[in-house]
Amino acid sequence: MPEINLTGLTKRFGAFTAVHPSDLSAQDGEMLTLLGPSGCGKTTTLRMVAGLEEPSGGNIRIGERTIYDSTKNIDVPSENRGLGMVFQSYAIWPHMTVAENVAYPLRMRRVSKAQIAEKVRDVLDLVGMAGFGEKPATKLSGxxxxxxxxxxxxxxxPEILLLDEPLSNLDAKLREHMRFELRMMQQRVGLTALFVTHDQDEALTLSDRLVVMNQGRIEQIGTPEEIYERPATRFVAEFIGKGNMIEIAGHIDHSGDGAAFDLPTFEAPVRIVLPPKSVRVAPGDAAALTKAQPCLFIRPEKIAMLAPQTAAQNGAVHLPGRISGRAYSGDHHEYLVALNSGMSLKVKSAGGPRWDVDAQVALAIAPTEMVLYK
Ligand SMILES: Nc1ncnc2c1ncn2[C@@H]1O[C@H](COP(=O)(O)OP(=O)(O)OP(=O)(O)O)[C@@H](O)[C@H]1O
Ligand SMILES: [Mg+2]
Structure with a gap:
């Protein structure tokens, strides 16, 4: 299946820019997910690829074919772009049977009756709905x-599948189930797919790669692991998963390759020295520009809880703290650990001993698991 390439794709509504010039590409057979908060431009981007929204500039290619180019006046009509689409309001026609609903795009393409019957049967089989053809569409579950x-x-x-929040009308359980079905089917057929969601769990489980968007700009493109483990910007770090974000009030020494600063605790301040790859200020990090204060980011599951005074190992930083809260969530405990009167860290602990509230602990964190966003 072909690749999708967007180059400098832009959309303005009057004076408002919904999508700033953006470059991205989905590779052959890839599930590429656009993820970001409401209003960040996901649907607008997808609608431009679909040919339902005219871009203000840029270029869209599907494989070798240019389907939109603002400078060359190319704008292939939506129906000739070879796209399958499912949108949030997926509009099943209630007055038709299942088979009639599914057959509709084939009838539009003047496919023969015999072929329609065969293709409809095959595709219903593919989505696990064999035998449902004659059912009225209204008699179906969500x-x-x-x-x-x-x-x-x-x-x-189609060569390309475009999906805009296709699971958002389903209840939580069905939604999770459909996620896997959708993923398996996309892989079985080998479709190149653009998927839009504002649900980060959905994005992480479904995608080959994610595109995290914020206010019409791309913040980061990467695999789920890269996005989760190495968020490039403060916005991505805060948007994906639960993280600890601590403002660093004191002086930060950048004289070495990385950064060094003191973290105040109930006991003596602890010196933290970060390697260069743990220090980030990304161009276009809108959040970083508005929040001038540097912040230290640590994932709760990257913090180990040890008995106080345990000797540090493997270069881990040890922070003395006191447990101020605890919550049990089935497969793990979540603790809130106060480092001083104004600063607490969330810690997620799947194994090890159970700690009581008020217990003194040492939090062990590898410097490579900390990120300083300037
Ligand atoms: N036809 C339009 N006219 C003016 N502004 C629009 C139009 N369509 C979208 N916008 C604006 O463009 C921005 C991006 O909208 P878009 O629908 O792409 O967001 P989204 O990321 O899909 O959000 P959601 O998660 O809520 O669906 C929003 O600020 C929206 O108000
Ligand atoms: Mg949308």
């Missing part, structure tokens, strides 16, 4: 309707 919408998007064997 998840079944979702699959019919998917079948309808796939029936004419």
């Amino acid at each position: 998840g079944q309707q979702q699959r019919v919408a998917l079948a309808r998007a796939l029936v004419f064997q």
Whole structure:
């Protein structure tokens, strides 16, 4: 299946820029997810690829084919772009049966009756809805309707699949189940897919790579692991997962390659020395520009809880603290550990001893697991 390439793609609505010039590409057979808060420009980007929204500038290619180019006056109509689409409101036609709903794109393309019957049967099989063809569309559950919408998007064997929050109308359990189904099906068919969601769990589990957007700009593109483990900007760090973000009030020494500063605790201040790759200020990090204060970022599951006075190992930083809160969540405990009167860290602990509130502990953190956002 072909790649999708967006170059300098831009959308303005009057004086407002919904999508700043953006470059991204989805590779052959890749599930690429656009993720970001409400209003960041995900749907607008997808609609431009779909040919439902005219860009203000830039270029869209599908494989070797340019389907939009502002400078060359190329704008291939939506129906000729070879795209299957499922949108948030997936609009199953209630007055038709399942088979009639699915057959619709084929009828539009003047496919023969015999071929339609065969293709509809095959695609219903693919989405796990074999035998449902004659059912009225209104007699389906939400998840079944979702699959019919998917079948309808796939029936004419598009090269590209565009999905805009296709699972958002489903309840939590069904949504999770459909995530895996969708992923397996996309992989089985080998489709190149652009998926839009504002749900980070969905994005992390479904995608080959993620594009994190903020206010019409791309903050980071990477695999789920890269985005989660090495957020490039403060915005990405705060948006994905639960993290500790501590403002560093004191002096930061940048004279070495990395950064060094003191973290005040109930006991003596602890000197933290970070390697260069743990210090980041990314261009276009909108959040960093508005919040001038440097922040230290640490994931709760990267912090180990030890008995106080345990000797430090492998270069880990030890911070003395006192447990001020604890919550049990089935497979792990979450602790709140106060380092001083104004500063606490969330710690996620899946194994090891259970600590009581008020216990004195040492928090061990590897400097490579800390990131300083300037
Ligand atoms: N037709 C339009 N006219 C004017 N502004 C628009 C139009 N369509 C979208 N916008 C604005 O562009 C911005 C991006 O909208 P978009 O629908 O792409 O966001 P989104 O990332 O899909 O958000 P959500 O998660 O809420 O669906 C928003 O500020 C929105 O108000
Ligand atoms: Mg949207």
